[in-house]
Amino acid sequence: MNVMNRVLDQYNSKVYKNRKEHMVGVNNNENNNEIAANVRTIPGIISQRGCCYAGCKGVVLGPIKDAFIITHGPIGCAFYSWGTRRHKAKKDEGVANYLQYCFSTDLQEPDIVFGGEKKLKQAIVEAMELFRPSTIMICSTCPVGLIGDDIHAVAKWAEKEYEIKCIAFSCEGYKGVSQSAGHHIANNQLVRYVIGEGDRKITNKFSVNLLGEYNIGGDGWETERLLKRIGYEVVSTFTGNSSMDDLKNSHQANLSLVQCHRSINYIAELIETKYGIPWMKVNFIGVDATIETLRNVARYFGDSELTARTEEVIADELDSIQEDMEYYKSKLKGKSAAIYVGGSRAHHYQFLLNDLGVHTILAGYEFGHREEYEGREVIPFVKPDADSKNIESITVEPDPEKYHVYLSEEDLKRLKEEKLIDYYGGMVKDMKDGTYMVDDLNHYETEEFLKLLKPDIFFSGIKDKYVAQKSGILSKQLHSYDYSGPYSCFRGAVNFARDITMGIYTPAWSYVKSPWKTAPVLSGSLGGEAVC
């Protein structure tokens, strides 16, 4: 029996049928590697997935430093998403930074019974009197949708009353099937109410947006440093270390770089339609991947000086890390890894692991869609279901004033055909035969796959980290980098390699088995027979 069947075999028939569709033996199946993704988790199955609110407030909006985000609901949701995601942000002159704060309407029973709009309005009054933010965002939690509070009307009222920007996000936790729905809702509103409003002067034609980079552990800063070194101007980052003003000006860039495809692809596409900016899927995780990305971006801009500078910087950055990387590779070569995380990282980190001679034997996403596994070519074949239909898809028209093109129509067409822009190929093409893709890898399957595949490292999140470690397998969190980082680009690769190496070689692993479990018992006489 193969590994997948051995895992599935213990399920009852209903669960078996469902979960079978979420597992693929790469290039070892009759379905062209088709995988079920972005569908409901079966109740009772211990999934690691979060909710719509987590995707909207936690992932996409949370990092915006000067957005005053009021979580409208009982206290829990605001509390859990307070400072827990490591999206770092520096304080800039003249720009507020509310990331150390947590704001909630802390709804109480009477609010649930009689409606919470009044309290939300009062919370905005108090926010204005105490903090005077220029942007307020309202994020709904589960009960708000059920009691029917019109948060959008409250947002309109606040805009009028205080002449500020106030945007409402109906991201109740029960919407969609995972965090993914929340990304979409956040994307929609940012396109509707934020992007395109800025008029900052951008003079550098090598201007890019960095989409889907949340600056976890400082990744965005490292990527930005590298891009700037080559000569790019990063107009906006969605949304790590970003200000509202950065986001408002994103329509002025000449290319959008998409790091996390899942959480931000809607914005990438919508701003292309509306403002003419193509997007390119990039990957700044891994040394070779970063080099390829930098070369691709240079190709897009097609400037010989920029290309030369790109090569210069690559050579210099490589030079500065080579010795370290070789050392770590000597320590890690031949190890194996399983990765279960997010909607992009399970793909990205395979490149960095490859750099270090670590092969990935299993990978899966928590909230990825089929295109993150199989590539965007499957999008036309993805059937919408009841859950995905409930999430609004917005359409936009070209903006007559702000639409701009950098490339000629011909070049654009060529690059599209070459799949250099507007394309993402998904993880499966980068995975070796005989490896596994598992979507929404649940607790039980994690345990079983770890037992059967015995990887040396399991990359995952906090909820299953200690499950793996109790069973003797090193586990590193790839959501929060186990409080380390940055892991992006050249220098980040060294940080990552250092962290993995210390994890594998930490001496405590050798003490897991007590010596008396294996040592023969010698008959002692100390203490005599009275000792039992």
Next chain:
Amino acid sequence: MLDYTKKEAYERSALRVNPAKTCQPVGAMYAALGVHECMPHSHGSQGCCAFHRMYLTRHFKDPAMASSSSFTEGASVFGGGTNLKTAAKNIFDIYNPKIIAVHTTCLSETIGDDLNALIQGIDIPEGKYMVHTNTPSYKGSHITGFSNMVASFISYLSVSTGKRNGKAALLPGFVNPGDMRELKRIAGIMGINHTMLPDTSGVMDSPMTGTFEMYPKGGTTVEEIIHLGDSSYAFGFGKMASEAPLETLLKKCQVPYKLLGLPIGIGRTDEYIMSLQDYTGNAVPYSLEEERGQLVDILIDIHTYTYNKKVAIFGDPDTVLSLAEFVLEMGMIPKYLVTGTPGEAFEKEAKALFAKFGVKDCRAKASGDLYELHQWIKEEGVDLLIGGTHGKYIARAEDIPFVRAGFPIIDRYIHSYMPLVGYKGGMRLAELISNALMDRQDRDAAEEDFEMVM
């Protein structure tokens, strides 16, 4: 750091800023983890379960296993009955727990799912159990949820046969496994046969063995909860966390009880031990007397560093009140006491404590938050801050020494293994407090005042 926090008082009625509480379900989940072979189950959308597991795991650095009904929009409209039924079948099939402990969420509470009826309609396998508690997130706090879950275990399971078994029921309150171990150790020294509910020791501080256990060795067994109804007596710690379950045990099984403060510090540990003495008639053995003496000895030794120092304490009500009493015993002044958990009892008990020790100008607030505590500190500073991780921002902003105690602590390790309760816990706390104050003295000392001996 926290640059927008203003010194001037401002009355807020709607905007909660930097809360000092979280919602009920996470407390219920923690309580259920303290029952052996129990699967805590969150009846709501899966994000709640994910958030709670994340938070508990970050505090304990150990797996927090729990399942969810994984509501979608459909379930939120039509009710979560089908989800619960499917969940129960799958949980028993796949994870094979002895018992499923369901708690509700604001979602399932708002749509009005009747858990009693839903559970009655579920086919529970022979020898297995399914219980529930209501934990609407829009009432009380995580402490209320903990208390509700413990009470529900009792009301569902505990049975009185009419014959007392000579055992004491110990309800520890919302404390760490390290505290639970210490409470049990003291009861053991006093010669008391006991059952603790819940008991997360051995679960949330389980050892590294090289094998993951879904249900580690620790936790109160279902049989023990059933027999709790035959307990001769019950001791509960902390009014907010333990009074409701004690009342439930009294009403359902007529087990008399004594409600004690969380035994942090000398007086409250004395009270615990005296209660045990009263109950058993056993004299207090020398080993405990020795520990007590050591703690008193320590407090006298360090008094020059602690006396009259002003302290702000925040966190869960039972914990804050007991920490306050302990710092008073150390000669310190608990200038500000804040809990996010609502309830008049907190302020009343705090005032009684201030009066007992004759300290003036101290403030206590229930339903407070860290923004307001920070405002008070800006208005009149303190020498030390005690509380969970979230206090580190205030400590840095105001440059105040900070001692981590209580829940949640998500930026440090080992704390959950070590007790705050009992004389041993008092020694640990006294060490943490005096070290924090003395490290500060060292840090701030001019070179010529930097001393070898202190």
